[in-house]
Amino acid sequence: MVKSIGVGLLGLGTVGAGVANIIQTPEGRHPLVSEVELIRVAVKDLQRQRKASISSTLLTNDPIEVIDDPSVEVVVEVIGGIEPARSLILRAIKNGKSVVTANKAVIARHGEEIAAAAKEAGVYVLIEAAVGGGIPIIEPLKQSLGGNRIQKVSGIINGTTNYILSRIEKEGAGYKDVLKEAQELGYAEADPAADVEGLDAADKIAILSALAFGGPINREAIPTQGITNLNIRDVEYANKLGYGVKLLAVAESLESNNHKESSLPLAVWVQPTLIPKEHPLAEVNGVNNAIFVEGDPIGEVMFYGPGAGAGPTASAVVADILNIAGISRLGSKNNSLDPLLEASSWRSCNLVKAERIIQKHYLRLKVEDSPGVIGQIGSVFGQNGVSIQSIVQFDANEAGAEIVVITHAVALGKVTASLEVIKTFKAVQGLSAQMVCI
Amino acid sequence: MVKSIGVGLLGLGTVGAGVANIIQTPEGRHPLVSEVELIRVAVKDLQRQRKASISSTLLTNDPIEVIDDPSVEVVVEVIGGIEPARSLILRAIKNGKSVVTANKAVIARHGEEIAAAAKEAGVYVLIEAAVGGGIPIIEPLKQSLGGNRIQKVSGIINGTTNYILSRIEKEGAGYKDVLKEAQELGYAEADPAADVEGLDAADKIAILSALAFGGPINREAIPTQGITNLNIRDVEYANKLGYGVKLLAVAESLESNNHKESSLPLAVWVQPTLIPKEHPLAEVNGVNNAIFVEGDPIGEVMFYGPGAGAGPTASAVVADILNIAGISRLGSKNNSLDPLLEASSWRSCNLVKAERIIQKHYLRLKVEDSPGVIGQIGSVFGQNGVSIQSIVQFDANEAGAEIVVITHAVALGKVTASLEVIKTFKAVQGLSAQMVCI
Structure with missing residues (x-):
C-alpha cells in the first residue's frame, strides 16, 4: 500500500469545490x-450550501486548524486576496508544508518573501493556477524552457477583458453595454475594476516575468492601462487596417547581445494593443x-x-498537488529541493522607463479635412526619426476628419516629441487615441 | 560547489549540435x-565538419564508449531510427543511466519494453523532443494534466506535410510541385515517405495517446492516410465551404460514462481532415x-x-536533461521514481475498428448534371441514418458535375453502406474523394 498524501484546503468556493470534486472522483x-x-x-461559514459534498467532519471555520494539522502535508490556498492569505501561506511554510495557491495577487506582491521562506523550510510553493486558469504555463516555463534565453512573453491573460473586447469587435457593441451583460452572465465581477483596469493582468505578467x-x-512599477477608455472607433479602425485589439500584457528583455549587464533590463507593460490578424494571439477570443x-x-x-x-483552475491546482505528491515519493535528503520546481530567482531584473521601450505606435488625430495635412504630419515624424508604416484618413466630412498613424517600431520619446509639434498645427484639433501595436 | 551532471551524446547532427551549443553557452x-x-x-565519422565546436578529446566513433563511461549520468540519443538506437537505449538503462531521446520511431514501437527496463533500473527515459519539436507537450501531458480525464488529443504534428498543405492552400499549387520545392528548401527529406504518408504523425500520436x-x-494498428493522394480540388472545395485541410492525428476515448470497461476503447487515426476555419488548429500554418x-x-x-x-528540438532535449538534473539533486531513496515523470502505463487501451468511429465525413462524387440527383443521393443517406450537414453541387458543365456532401457525425459503416447504393445510380459516375471533418 502506497502512502497517501494529505491535503488541507483553505477555501471551498468554486475553485476549492472543483479541487475537492477531482480528488473525490479519481477514476479515469x-x-x-x-x-x-x-x-x-x-x-x-459552516452552514452554507456547498458545490462539493464534503463530510462535515472535515470542515472547520478556522484555517489555522487546517495548517497546523499534522496529517496535512500540502496546504491548498484558494481564498484569494492579500490577507489573511499571505499570513496563512507563510504559516503553512513554517510548519514544513508545501503550498499550492491560485492567488496571483499575493504572489505578485509577496512572491519573494514567500519563496525565501519556502527555500528555508525546504518546501515547494506551486502556483500553476495563478496565471492562465487551466493552461499549463507556469510549470512549462519552469521545467520545459530552462535551456532557453527568453526574449519576450506576451499574453492575453485576463478572460473578462478578452470577453468584452471580443464582443465589442464582433458586434460593434459599446464597452458599457457589453460590460453590463458580462456582469449579468458572471464573466465580470460586480466591481470589475481589477479586471477592466488591467490590474489582474499586471499581477499575472509580474509572475510570468519573474519566472521567465x-x-x-x-x-507596482508596471505601466498599466486597462480598457475602460477604449473607444469603439479605434477597434473599427484597427480592424480596417488588419488588426484586432486585445488587452496585452508583455514582458520583454532589453538586454544587449553581450549579456553583461548586472541587472537585466526589462520592458513590462499592460495595455490595449493592436495585433495583426495573422498573429496567433489575434484569434484568441472570449x-x-x-x-x-x-x-x-x-x-x-x-x-x-x-x-x-x-x-x-481546479485542474491546475490538482496538477500542482500531484507534482508535490510525485516528488515526495522520492524522499528528499536534508531538505534539498528540485531547483526547477522551486523556481527561486537567479538574477536581478529592472523595469526600464516607458521612454526606452521600442514599440510600434497607433495614433488617432482629429484634423481639419484640408489638403496637405497628411504631408505636414508625416514631415514632423520624419524630422523626429519616426518612421511611418501607414497613415490613413478616415471619415472626412465638413466637421473634419480623422487621421490614423501607425509607426514602425520606435522609442515612445520620439513619438511624444513629434506629437508636441503636431498638436500646434492649426489643422490639427487633437490627439484622440494612442495605443501600441505588435 | 554543486555537483555537475555528466551527459553523453549519441549523435552530433543538427539536433545534437544544437544541444551541445546550449550546454556550452549557459549565460542567460x-x-x-x-x-x-x-x-x-x-x-x-570523426573527420566530418561539425556545427558545434567540440573538443576532439570528447569525440569517439564508438557509442558504447559513451554509454559505458562511468562519468556519464544521462545518455542523450539523437541518432534516430530503430536500430542501433533501441539497443543503445536499453544498454544505457541497464547501466543505470537515465536516457533522453528525440526518437519517436523507437518510442512508438518499443516504448513499453524501454519503459519496463527503465522502471526496473530506477532511471528515467524522457522524450519531450520526440513530439512537436520544441513545443512543451510531453511534460505538460505527464505533469500538468494528470487531474483530468482526457477525452481527445488532436494534433498537427508533422511539419513537412503542414508546410506542403499550407502552400497548396495559399497558392493553389499542386502537391508534386510544392513537395519538390520543400525538398529543395530542406523542409522535406529526399525520401519523403515517412512524412507524406503519415507514418511520422502516426508514431507521434501513438506516443501522445499512450501518455494521455x-x-x-x-x-501498427493505427489507420494512417497521408497526403500523397490529396487532390487540390478538395482543398478548394473545403475552403469554399469554410474549412481548411490539415493532416490531423487524433486519439479519442470512446469510453462510456460509467468508466467500467476493463480496457479503454480508443479511436486513433491519421488522415487529411477538414477543419473549420474558426477552429484554432486551422490557423496553424507552415x-x-x-x-x-x-x-x-x-x-x-x-x-x-x-x-x-x-x-x-535541442530546447526540448535540454529541458529533459534539466529535469533529470533537477530531480537528481534530491537523491532518491532505493531507486524510487517520480510517478509523473516516469510515465509508466496504468491501464490497458485498445484501438477500435474504423467502423465504430463516429465522425463527420466529406465525400466528393462525380455525377451527371441532371435534376434530381441531389435528391436521390440525399434520400439514400437518410434511409441509412446518415444525417447531412450540407450537400453542394460544384462545376456543373456538359461533362458532368461534382457533388460535395458533408455529413453530421456518424459511424463510417453507415456512410459506406450508403455509398454502395449511391454508386449504383446511373447518374453517379463515382466517388472521387473521401475525408473526415472535425
Missing part, C-alpha cells in the same frame, strides 16, 4: 490522484487566454486555453 | 544549464505544429510552436 484520472487524501477543509527571466519584478513565449533557441511557442472557471 | 539560461557537463560524444490515456498503443487536448475538467487547451528544427 492519473492513478496518483487516488493517493491524494482530503484531510481538512477551512470554510468561512529569473528575477523578482517590482509589481474568455480564453493565451501566452506567447519567444526564446533562443526555441523560437516561438504558444499556450492556449480557458483562462478561468472552476474546472480549468 | 537557467543556472542549472551551467551544471550540465558534456562528457563524451559519439559520432559516425495511460496505456500502451499498438502502433512547419508549425499544434496539439489540442480536451479533458474533464480542463476543457480545451492547445500547445503551439515550431514542430521541428535544430534549435527547438
Whole structure:
C-alpha cells in the first residue's frame, strides 16, 4: 500500500469545490490522484450550501486548524486576496508544508518573501493556477524552457477583458453595454475594476516575468492601462487596417547581445494593443487566454486555453498537488529541493522607463479635412526619426476628419516629441487615441 | 560547489549540435544549464565538419564508449531510427543511466519494453523532443494534466506535410510541385515517405495517446492516410465551404460514462481532415505544429510552436536533461521514481475498428448534371441514418458535375453502406474523394 498524501484546503468556493470534486472522483484520472487524501477543509461559514459534498467532519471555520494539522502535508490556498492569505501561506511554510495557491495577487506582491521562506523550510510553493486558469504555463516555463534565453512573453491573460473586447469587435457593441451583460452572465465581477483596469493582468505578467527571466519584478512599477477608455472607433479602425485589439500584457528583455549587464533590463507593460490578424494571439477570443513565449533557441511557442472557471483552475491546482505528491515519493535528503520546481530567482531584473521601450505606435488625430495635412504630419515624424508604416484618413466630412498613424517600431520619446509639434498645427484639433501595436 | 551532471551524446547532427551549443553557452539560461557537463560524444565519422565546436578529446566513433563511461549520468540519443538506437537505449538503462531521446520511431514501437527496463533500473527515459519539436507537450501531458480525464488529443504534428498543405492552400499549387520545392528548401527529406504518408504523425500520436490515456498503443494498428493522394480540388472545395485541410492525428476515448470497461476503447487515426476555419488548429500554418487536448475538467487547451528544427528540438532535449538534473539533486531513496515523470502505463487501451468511429465525413462524387440527383443521393443517406450537414453541387458543365456532401457525425459503416447504393445510380459516375471533418 502506497502512502497517501494529505491535503488541507483553505477555501471551498468554486475553485476549492472543483479541487475537492477531482480528488473525490479519481477514476479515469492519473492513478496518483487516488493517493491524494482530503484531510481538512477551512470554510468561512459552516452552514452554507456547498458545490462539493464534503463530510462535515472535515470542515472547520478556522484555517489555522487546517495548517497546523499534522496529517496535512500540502496546504491548498484558494481564498484569494492579500490577507489573511499571505499570513496563512507563510504559516503553512513554517510548519514544513508545501503550498499550492491560485492567488496571483499575493504572489505578485509577496512572491519573494514567500519563496525565501519556502527555500528555508525546504518546501515547494506551486502556483500553476495563478496565471492562465487551466493552461499549463507556469510549470512549462519552469521545467520545459530552462535551456532557453527568453526574449519576450506576451499574453492575453485576463478572460473578462478578452470577453468584452471580443464582443465589442464582433458586434460593434459599446464597452458599457457589453460590460453590463458580462456582469449579468458572471464573466465580470460586480466591481470589475481589477479586471477592466488591467490590474489582474499586471499581477499575472509580474509572475510570468519573474519566472521567465529569473528575477523578482517590482509589481507596482508596471505601466498599466486597462480598457475602460477604449473607444469603439479605434477597434473599427484597427480592424480596417488588419488588426484586432486585445488587452496585452508583455514582458520583454532589453538586454544587449553581450549579456553583461548586472541587472537585466526589462520592458513590462499592460495595455490595449493592436495585433495583426495573422498573429496567433489575434484569434484568441472570449474568455480564453493565451501566452506567447519567444526564446533562443526555441523560437516561438504558444499556450492556449480557458483562462478561468472552476474546472480549468481546479485542474491546475490538482496538477500542482500531484507534482508535490510525485516528488515526495522520492524522499528528499536534508531538505534539498528540485531547483526547477522551486523556481527561486537567479538574477536581478529592472523595469526600464516607458521612454526606452521600442514599440510600434497607433495614433488617432482629429484634423481639419484640408489638403496637405497628411504631408505636414508625416514631415514632423520624419524630422523626429519616426518612421511611418501607414497613415490613413478616415471619415472626412465638413466637421473634419480623422487621421490614423501607425509607426514602425520606435522609442515612445520620439513619438511624444513629434506629437508636441503636431498638436500646434492649426489643422490639427487633437490627439484622440494612442495605443501600441505588435 | 554543486555537483555537475555528466551527459553523453549519441549523435552530433543538427539536433545534437544544437544541444551541445546550449550546454556550452549557459549565460542567460537557467543556472542549472551551467551544471550540465558534456562528457563524451559519439559520432559516425570523426573527420566530418561539425556545427558545434567540440573538443576532439570528447569525440569517439564508438557509442558504447559513451554509454559505458562511468562519468556519464544521462545518455542523450539523437541518432534516430530503430536500430542501433533501441539497443543503445536499453544498454544505457541497464547501466543505470537515465536516457533522453528525440526518437519517436523507437518510442512508438518499443516504448513499453524501454519503459519496463527503465522502471526496473530506477532511471528515467524522457522524450519531450520526440513530439512537436520544441513545443512543451510531453511534460505538460505527464505533469500538468494528470487531474483530468482526457477525452481527445488532436494534433498537427508533422511539419513537412503542414508546410506542403499550407502552400497548396495559399497558392493553389499542386502537391508534386510544392513537395519538390520543400525538398529543395530542406523542409522535406529526399525520401519523403515517412512524412507524406503519415507514418511520422502516426508514431507521434501513438506516443501522445499512450501518455494521455495511460496505456500502451499498438502502433501498427493505427489507420494512417497521408497526403500523397490529396487532390487540390478538395482543398478548394473545403475552403469554399469554410474549412481548411490539415493532416490531423487524433486519439479519442470512446469510453462510456460509467468508466467500467476493463480496457479503454480508443479511436486513433491519421488522415487529411477538414477543419473549420474558426477552429484554432486551422490557423496553424507552415512547419508549425499544434496539439489540442480536451479533458474533464480542463476543457480545451492547445500547445503551439515550431514542430521541428535544430534549435527547438535541442530546447526540448535540454529541458529533459534539466529535469533529470533537477530531480537528481534530491537523491532518491532505493531507486524510487517520480510517478509523473516516469510515465509508466496504468491501464490497458485498445484501438477500435474504423467502423465504430463516429465522425463527420466529406465525400466528393462525380455525377451527371441532371435534376434530381441531389435528391436521390440525399434520400439514400437518410434511409441509412446518415444525417447531412450540407450537400453542394460544384462545376456543373456538359461533362458532368461534382457533388460535395458533408455529413453530421456518424459511424463510417453507415456512410459506406450508403455509398454502395449511391454508386449504383446511373447518374453517379463515382466517388472521387473521401475525408473526415472535425
